[in-house]
Amino acid sequence: MRHPPRSVLLAVAAAAGLVGSMTIPVVAAQGAAPACSVEYSVTGQWDTGFQGAVKITNNSAPTSSWKLGFDFADGQKVTQGWNAEWSQSGTAVTAANESYNGSLATGASVSAGFLASRPGSGSNAAPTSFELNGTTCDAAPEPTPPPPTGPPASGGAPALHVSGNRLVDAGGATRRLLGVNRSGGEFMCVQGRGIFDGPVDDAAIRAIADWKANAVRIPLNEECWLGLSGIEPQYGGAAYIGAVRDLVARVEAHGMTPIVELHWTYGQYTGNSAGCSDVHATCQKPMPDARYTPSFWSSVADTFKADQAVVFDLFNEPYPDRATSTAAQAWQCWRDGGTCPGIGYEVAGMQDLVDAVRSTGARNVVMAGGLAYSNDLGQWLTYRPGDPTGNLVAAYHVYNFNTCSNESCWNSTLAPVAAQVPLVAGEIGENTCAHSFVDRVMKWFDARGLSYLGWTWNTWDCSSGPSLISGYDGTPTSYGIGLRDHLRALNG
Template identity: 80%
Template structure:
């Protein structure tokens, strides 16, 4: 849903003067080890340029792909590199694996080199991120979690079993609740991390509606701490805020769904939400430059808590850029150089692989094309999931194309017959609830899941929004969802 406004090496060899290697030390603590280690070296330097190298060591679970990011602090500009795909955006440099060196076993290392220009200062970068995880920083071993008492009133660990979501005991479960928007746009706009309070009282108010699920939209640039985002709202500060909200949602017995909403990549084609390359609006597809790193980091953060659900990408719309529906679905699954999209796309298969590459087995949701409103070929292009824990996500508003029972019967019912189906967003821009009443009945009759958009105090005719106050006071639109959830779960 949209939101309220707001090789040249030989040529330079003769000019190179070899200097002492400058290496960033690895900082460790007694009994602790960094998740990854990076040695950065300036191996040669001349009047306006220098040659550098990085050696990356993976100290965690084996990974099938890697992406290293760091920030130049002295105005340096990357010109070329080798043994990795190098790029620079602002001060942030990214080195992603080549096809031949993507596998990085536990304890294994890989090296890559580059040439860059400099003037005035050639300061050494001080922080490095491998697949979104900070390197060279000691991490104390996490304590072994206490076993969860199945009798405790907490959210279940969910898995896909046939076309149902089931808990550890095999009982069928439904995700019924709301979206909590804010984490996708406030940070990139420099206005905070969440829109409105996310304290215990506000989360308790959601539970008071008898919701059992809260979907939390996120921004990849804020999570990864890219240099374009105010550091107050990015990186560790952003991640910790998300983890805190997830913990509050769980404390009230609700399932947290973390979802990637806004991403990097410039798109100015049909139905573009903005012309900005940065993650300041909904893009037609995720980007290969940052999104796999985002999901690897998110998965590493929550892989030991399988009550957390992963929603890969909010509302894909490659169909607005491509010439044919087949091209759109191929782009959706396989990514790459998609027609009409100017950046390299990360397909749903890439994102599933990024999550599973961390060892995470959490439930994954994948929305279809046409802003997740079209699932007509979802089964044909379904990504392969080695964990077998994948569900289809669908969004619907009264102004969408597939907004009537005839369409639902013809395109949704076949999907729901084979895999779990979750309506990640339902809503209408009428400030009433007649449309979502129809949606909820159709989903109730089939035992399916749905989440209302959105638990924010916006104008319900343009948002739409469920509440007029964070104490849970509903709008006329929100009254329909609140009363329905209470009737189901009261």
């Protein structure tokens, strides 16, 4: 969904390094400064992997290229990195400059980050020695934070899986996902204004539950989760992941299903219907990017794989059909990714993202939205990605201004999909400050036992960006009254 007008985005550097958790500055001993300094940090970790960062400071003569070397001692293996060319041979790790960040003046610094695997949940010792261009640096490794004490609390929310065309709990009872979206995590962090828009404490989540909602969709930003360039440390990396984990736990504690969803992503797109010209994750892109999105989902899946109450929504609103010339090209791009006509960056297709999730061992339910901002499921069954666990769900969005926004279209395109797989309308809404349209949507979905979530539980102007509430105590807008009263009638 398009967001209402917000404050001007903070400038995001095009070629800065990874920003991780707060690091401890290196303080050199009295006397001559070391030729180089390195700050190493672990910005997040899970049972079988972690995310790390290095900040390199050049204290000697200027250089036009750099190469950092260090050794891992606990069997760690770098799997992917950014802002450096990463490689590993045995225990030896090398990070060489990219074309855009090779020059280091005296006193200048550069940062880079990586994802790595580690054997089991035991030790994750930091490297003890670093070399820059063959010269030993004075390094101050940051202590590694302890691993999580356990999976996110599951509270009263049931573990879910797919059975035929239904979502069911462990006992086989059908669970329709009926609730709201809680926007903010996709844009506040990248704008440098926080992590969530408005309160997400227990009282605020209780207010959602008081509407008799049983699901909350939580939009996320991949650069904030991964702690990439331009994200302020207090809003990215470990801080962001921790805040999301806490919100998920609170949602579950109130018996509601959390749906964690990737909303804004990396990749420059300036074609038809472009939301912005920025390469960074500051608006909706037509498709997820191959550079970071698989790593995002690997990390998210590792974080929540022990808690199958959490549902994964792979990508908010794909629209490769606006960039490509044929429907076949658009659907192939959607599923397979790669080089897609009209999109200037390498795309991660839905199959890539399913594979990234399943490679961690996660069996959580996964949602995949179709074309036209998830409003077109016309060929979803033909192009649906393979899922070895069978826990794949079709995701759909509908507003009063969409093309497929009437019973005739729903009967012809949604009903065949819903006959084979669970169908979740991750976003429903209207920009009229009324609820006559969503009333029709809910009536059609109710008749078929399908799921839907209203956009959005934020105190915005309901005419510019459909807002369900005027206060975080759950006071509804004239638009939100329709969803609130309907949920209470169904689940009260």
